[in-house]
Amino acid sequence: MDFELKTLNVAAAASEKCDAIVLLVGEGFKPGKDALSALAGEALKARHLETKPGRLLQAYRAAGIAAARVVLAGCGDGSGKRVQAAVQAAVGALRTSGVKRLVICLPADAQEDAVRAAVSATAESTYVYVATKSKPEGRELERVTIAVADATRHRAAFTAAKAAANGIEFARELGNLPPNHATPTRLGEEAKKLAKAHGLKVEVLGPKEVAKIGMGSFMSVAQGSDEPLRFIVLRYNGAAASEAPVVLVGKGITFDSGGISIKPSQDMDEMKFDMGGAASVLGTFRAIAELKPAINLIGLIPSCENMPDGRSVKPGDIVKSLSGQTIEILNTDAEGRLILCDALTYAERFKPRAVVDIATLTGACVVALGGVRSGLFSSDDALAQALLDAGDTALDPCWRMPLDDEYADGLKSNFADVANVAGRAGGAVNAAKFLQRFAGAYPWAHVDIAGTAWKSGGAKGSTGRPVGMLVQFLIDQQGTAPPKAAKAGAKRKKAA
Known part of the structure; x- marks a missing residue:
């Protein structure tokens, strides 16, 4: 699986060409005018989405969003531990959905621990053992983009997390x-x-x-x-x-x-x-x-x-x-x-x-x-x-x-x-x-x-x-x- 780190705000992520997008929604989330954050804002207002880590809300073919599938995932205070739980739940929900390219949009104020957690949780949730199976089912997910406010600031943490994920696998x-x-x-x-x-x-x-x-x-x-x-x-x-x-x-x-x-x-x-x-x-x-x-x-x-x-x-x-x-x-x-x-x-x-x-x-x-x-x-x-x-x-x-x-x-x-x-x-x-x-x-x-x-x-x-x-x-x-x-x-x- 190929990981990339990219500078994308929520509006840009909504236009990214991919099969699915995961938007992490934390405490104090403030929606903008773009379709993706507006969708999350409406879900929060209607109490159909909670920011508690692991809580999910899925949408299909939402207006104004390029991805066919959208997963809104609560991530609490946005710390690494909470992001880990959120990404594990969201990626797990998409595991058998045929998604090959995924964008995970972290909160704008995400720190290095959140970047590391997003990479490790994705790798852990998509691992499939096939070595001794006669009809192995391979990993469907091929490319994951971690969207952050400033990719340059998080590059070192991302690189280390990706290498660690390879070693863990x-x-x-x-x-x-x-x-x-x-x-x-x-x-x-x-x-x-x-x-x-x-x-x-x-x-x-x-x-x-x-x-x-x-x-x-x-x-x-x-x-x-x-x-x-x-x-x-x-x-x-x-x-x-x-x-x-x-x-x-x-x-x-x-x-x-x-x-x-x-x-x-x-x-x-x-x-x-x-x-x-x-x-x-x-x-x-x-x-x-x-x-x-x-x-x-x-x-x-x-x-x-x-x-x-x-x-x-x-x-x-x-x-x-x-x-x-x-x-x-x-x-x-x-x-x-x-x-x-x-x-x-x-x-x-x-x-x-x-x-x-x-x-x-x-x-x-x-x-x-x-x-x-x-x-x-x-x-x-x-x-x-x-x-x-x-x-x-x-x-x-x-x-x-x-x-x-x-x-x-x-x-x-x-x-x-x-x-x-x-x-x-x-x-x-x-x-x-x-x-x-x-x-x-x-x-x-x-x-x-x-x-x-x-x-x-x-x-x-x-x-x-x-x-x-x-x-x-x-x-x-x-x-x-x-x-x-x-x-x-x-x-x-x-x-x-």
């Missing part, structure tokens, strides 16, 4: 693929194609290379599957070589049966979404390669399946991580942290300014935050605030969770340096405390997307989150001083 497509398609090998191939198309650097390591490096914890998860593991290293160089990179680490469990600690069969099909962190890293690179910000970026994706087999790791087994720390595996279904910990140790070699890992890590985070906000844990206040701000800007919000030292007490083991699980209480925090042990050499944040990476029920499918937040965070990093790195030994001791 890329992540959604990977996340929605079935697990017999989206194998670790396939993820490696997708990374190579992405790198070739956008001038990125990539390495895809297999079992022999990973064994040589010494990633014993990662390897233990993969050993029960016939699918070979892959460790993907992506690089984007947009700044001077001397500038420390940001490192993104994405959990890439392409199917999670739970291993020997097998999951219940109900909804196990949704465990194909357990590579949502990996998909979000690839989607973020897709967007960053388009935007070309002045930063250096590394992506690390440990990817494998977690399957029950005669070779599978067992509860009670002890493995040695890349950091040298030994881990007692009490529950094989707590596998995400076992592959992430080796990737976090590997990240040290890049001397990063910050490391952010993204993972569908714990059901406990779903219980805590549901599907609205992702869970955010961080050892660095400045990094945490930057991610919170980016999430708010991108309408992809997260919520900071605690990392008190006492939460690590349940991870103590009589037989190894650390256990991979603690009790049920505070499960999302316990998992983050486990990861923190391996992330002491740099400012670190962990984003638990177990509740936000996909939806269930009738709307089942990948959301592409938190690509929007990550892209905005990376844009914001340009020209900023890196957080002050902590001493590795001190941090690890505190997290133990």
Whole structure:
């Protein structure tokens, strides 16, 4: 789908050649003499239209309006969140109407957040998964014009939103693929194609290379599957070589049966979404390669399946991580942290300014935050605030969770340096405390997307989150001083 940003007032939008026009009507809307705003004014006066976000009124072949279909959509105070709701409702109403060219007319006083929201909401509402359907129905909408009072003023926000939308769609497509398609090998191939198309650097390591490096914890998860593991290293160089990179680490469990600690069969099909962190890293690179910000970026994706087999790791087994720390595996279904910990140790070699890992890590985070906000844990206040701000800007919000030292007490083991699980209480925090042990050499944040990476029920499918937040965070990093790195030994001791 092609987006364009255009300077158009309501009168000019009414004359624009298109199949449909969406006029966002906010609080304090004042109609002019043109046909489109007059139509909205009459509807408001007659109380047939409300400005509450999501409320719609449709018209067909209205006099003086070039578009055959008109949708009047309430957008409240015109903020990004309200515009998002309005555009989702309006575009959703037109989804199967045969509309190919659409004009979305924002309020005259629309700010950057409204422009971003209009683009992201349109892309989200028109996404169609077709990869494995025998008779796929493609996306009908081909061209969307975002009409604003001054296109020049909003150009940067529009460009960033469009790139983020492309990255989100890329992540959604990977996340929605079935697990017999989206194998670790396939993820490696997708990374190579992405790198070739956008001038990125990539390495895809297999079992022999990973064994040589010494990633014993990662390897233990993969050993029960016939699918070979892959460790993907992506690089984007947009700044001077001397500038420390940001490192993104994405959990890439392409199917999670739970291993020997097998999951219940109900909804196990949704465990194909357990590579949502990996998909979000690839989607973020897709967007960053388009935007070309002045930063250096590394992506690390440990990817494998977690399957029950005669070779599978067992509860009670002890493995040695890349950091040298030994881990007692009490529950094989707590596998995400076992592959992430080796990737976090590997990240040290890049001397990063910050490391952010993204993972569908714990059901406990779903219980805590549901599907609205992702869970955010961080050892660095400045990094945490930057991610919170980016999430708010991108309408992809997260919520900071605690990392008190006492939460690590349940991870103590009589037989190894650390256990991979603690009790049920505070499960999302316990998992983050486990990861923190391996992330002491740099400012670190962990984003638990177990509740936000996909939806269930009738709307089942990948959301592409938190690509929007990550892209905005990376844009914001340009020209900023890196957080002050902590001493590795001190941090690890505190997290133990």
